[in-house]
Amino acid sequence: MATHYAESGDARGTILGHPKGLFVLFFAEMWERFSYYGMRALLIFYLTKHWLFSDGEAGVIYGAYTALVYITPVLGGYLADRYLGQRKAVAYGAILLTFGHFLMGFEGSGGQDAASLNVFWLALAFIIVGSGFLKANISVIVGQLYPRTDARRDPAYTIFYMGINLGAFLGSLLCGYLGEVYGWSYGFGAAGVGMLLGLVVFVVFKPLLMGRGEAPKPLSKGFEWALYGVGLVAVLACWWLVQNQAVVGTLLGVFGGILVLGVILYSVVKLPGHDRDRIFAALFLIFVSIVFWALFEQAGNSLSLFTDREVDRNMLGFEAPASMFQSLNAAYIFLLAPLFAGIWTMLGRRGFEPSAPFKFGLGVIQVGLGFLVLVWGAKAAGMDNAVPVLFIFLIYLLHTTGELCLSPVGLSAMNRLAPAHMASLIMGTWFFASATGNFAAGLISQAAGGDGLEGGEAGKELVLGVYNTVGWYGVGIGVAVLVLSPLVKRLMHLDSLRDDSAVDDLAGQGEAGLEAQEGGVHPEVKPN
Numbered sequence: 001m002a003t004h005y006a007e008s009g010d011a012r013g014t015i016l017g018h019p020k021g022l023f024v025l026f027f028a029e030m031w032e033r034f035s036y037y038g039m040r041a042l043l044i045f046y047l048t049k050h051w052l053f054s055d056g057e058a059g060v061i062y063g064a065y066t067a068l069v070y071i072t073p074v075l076g077g078y079l080a081d082r083y084l085g086q087r088k089a090v091a092y093g094a095i096l097l098t099f100g101h102f103l104m105g106f107e108g109s110g111g112q113d114a115a116s117l118n119v120f121w122l123a124l125a126f127i128i129v130g131s132g133f134l135k136a137n138i139s140v141i142v143g144q145l146y147p148r149t150d151a152r153r154d155p156a157y158t159i160f161y162m163g164i165n166l167g168a169f170l171g172s173l174l175c176g177y178l179g180e181v182y183g184w185s186y187g188f189g190a191a192g193v194g195m196l197l198g199l200v201v202f203v204v205f206k207p208l209l210m211g212r213g214e215a216p217k218p219l220s221k222g223f224e225w226a227l228y229g230v231g232l233v234a235v236l237a238c239w240w241l242v243q244n245q246a247v248v249g250t251l252l253g254v255f256g257g258i259l260v261l262g263v264i265l266y267s268v269v270k271l272p273g274h275d276r277d278r279i280f281a282a283l284f285l286i287f288v289s290i291v292f293w294a295l296f297e298q299a300g301n302s303l304s305l306f307t308d309r310e311v312d313r314n315m316l317g318f319e320a321p322a323s324m325f326q327s328l329n330a331a332y333i334f335l336l337a338p339l340f341a342g343i344w345t346m347l348g349r350r351g352f353e354p355s356a357p358f359k360f361g362l363g364v365i366q367v368g369l370g371f372l373v374l375v376w377g378a379k380a381a382g383m384d385n386a387v388p389v390l391f392i393f394l395i396y397l398l399h400t401t402g403e404l405c406l407s408p409v410g411l412s413a414m415n416r417l418a419p420a421h422m423a424s425l426i427m428g429t430w431f432f433a434s435a436t437g438n439f440a441a442g443l444i445s446q447a448a449g450g451d452g453l454e455g456g457e458a459g460k461e462l463v464l465g466v467y468n469t470v471g472w473y474g475v476g477i478g479v480a481v482l483v484l485s486p487l488v489k490r491l492m493h494l495d496s497l498r499d500d501s502a503v504d505d506l507a508g509q510g511e512a513g514l515e516a517q518e519g520g521v522h523p524e525v526k527p528n
Contacts, residue, residue, distance in 0.1 A: 018156055019145045021212065024205040026163035029138055031198030032094065033167030035101050036131070037330065038175025038191035040066075040300045041323040046184055048305070050110045051117065055305060055449030062301050063442010064245035065124055067252060068238055070435030072132020074259065075234060077140075077428030079133075079227055086137035086144075086213035086424070087206070092228060093133025094199035096235070100126025101192035105185040125238035129231055135431055137213070140424050143415035144212040151348070154412050158341040161408040162334055167194070169330035176323030245442075252436050259429060271419065274493040278417040281357070281491040282426060285413055286433040288360045288481055292406055293437025294444060295367045295474050296399055299326055302445040302463060303395070310378070310460050312386035325392055332400035340404045356413045357488040359405040361481030366402030368474020370395040371467040378464055383457055417492060444470060 015023055043065070047058035080089035103123035108116020142160050146153050171194060179187020219227075241248055260283065267279040307313070308322035347353035354362070377391030410430060418426035448466040 028202040030163040030167035034171035034194035035191040037168035038171030041176035059445030067439035073431040074428040076133035077424035085215035096130030104188035165330040165333035172327035180321035294440035297441035328396035355489040357485035363402040363406030365478030370398035371471030
């Protein structure tokens with residue numbers, strides 16, 4: 001339940017100073033990410049080489065699919081907040097995901113065979129809805145293990161993020177290799193096994209979650225099963241939507257506008273001043289993240305096709321399949337996340353840690369620079385020559401350092417800035433922004449794919465031209481965010497953040513307590 005948080009010194013003990021439940025979530029999410037990124041490493045190649053879609057068509061399908069993966073957490077977050085609780089929502093999502101990943105193993109005859117394609121669309125739909133129930137809610141449970149002002153929260157999310165990327169690294173390598181070398185069904189089947197392992201970890205070690213994420217009130221069995229039925233209806237809806245990508249774009253625009261307007265109106269009417277300002281700060285970060293993900297998510301889309309066709313992938317006598325390069329991002333994060341966590345902690349102790357909006361600006365600048373470095377490297381090598389693989393390593397490095405400045409910081413900021421009763425909704429809105437970014441990434445990839453320019457010098461020039469444009473846009477927008485970051489930081493009111501137990505005490509004191517909350521003067525409150 002979103003309003004319950006861990007007290008310090010839980011009787012079950014800690015690991016590395018953190019509740020043991022964090023590491024249950026670490027391993028469960030690790031296996032879920034193994035399956036998701038293992039499948040993602042192959043998807044663009046599966047679309048272009050097996051189902052024979054053009055680059056442009058495949059880019060939009062990929063963008064619509066990944067967008068839907070990030071839309072459905074709004075549904076999953078809402079049902080968890082109001083009825084199911086985060087734990088049951090995560091378990092149900094894992095079941096849907098396992099089924100979807102195993103369905104991906106049925107590849108049929110390829111081409112545009114309608115019957116086989118329908119199975120493929122259904123597999124994607126199960127994965128989309130399963131992710132919706134799992135993604136936002138497992139992140140929320142991480143936050144519930146800590147008080148809102150606990151200094152361990154940012155490091156905890158970074159540790160959790162390491163689990164995500166360990167799974168992504170292993171999944172991209174293993175599933176990518178099996179799929180491209182031995183056959184699609186081997187790669188997708190391995191992803192299914194990974195998801196099943198994640199489900200087992202989460203169910204077996206449930207007691208270590210210390211009762212976090214439970215339903216806000218008891219549910220009747222009939223009503224609970226009806227909620228699961230809503231999930232199956234959502235699968236059918238996503239089966240249709242993933243085949244009608246233009247509708248996904250319209251849905252993002254309309255539903256996104258309604259969602260943001262609803263959050264703003266609720267904040268203005270219902271929330272006290274400081275909580276309202278924090279929601280506005282969260283929305284600013286959410287909008288900035290759209291730009292970041294639109295550029296970053298070229299990795300599984302146009303950048304993978306570019307790597308396959310235009311890059312010299314021969315290393316020490318081994319020509320690595322292009323899908324395996326998607327593991328670089330995860331490898332870099334796994335190596336660099338402890339360094340970043342240590343830097344933020346060290347700077348925080350000295351009072352010099354950059355604010356969350358400042359980190360976001362740094363992240364967007366770096367993702368833009370990554371594209372500019374790749375463009376420079378390709379032109380330096382000559383348009384008639386293969387691009388040295390070094391520049392693929394460099395673009396992933398810059399994108400990864402940018403991600404470490406934005407994504408784990410964003411997860412922590414959403415949970416910290418949102419009032420407890422809005423935790424999953426705001427986290428769902430965060431993932432909805434990722435959906436918008438992913439759909440925009442599909443449009444960028446479509447532009448890079450051109451009209452029938454799959455490969456060749458003309459296709460290479462087109463891709464590099466698109467990358468040059470989005471790279472400069474990224475740098476410019478990132479600089480603007482840096483300039484605005486002091487104003488956004490003030491909206492966060494970090495000096496008056498307090499744990500939910502303190503807020504409850506204030507509410508019990510009536511209007512005087514609430515006024516003290518607004519003024520940030522309660523003596524029991526520890527500054528962030």
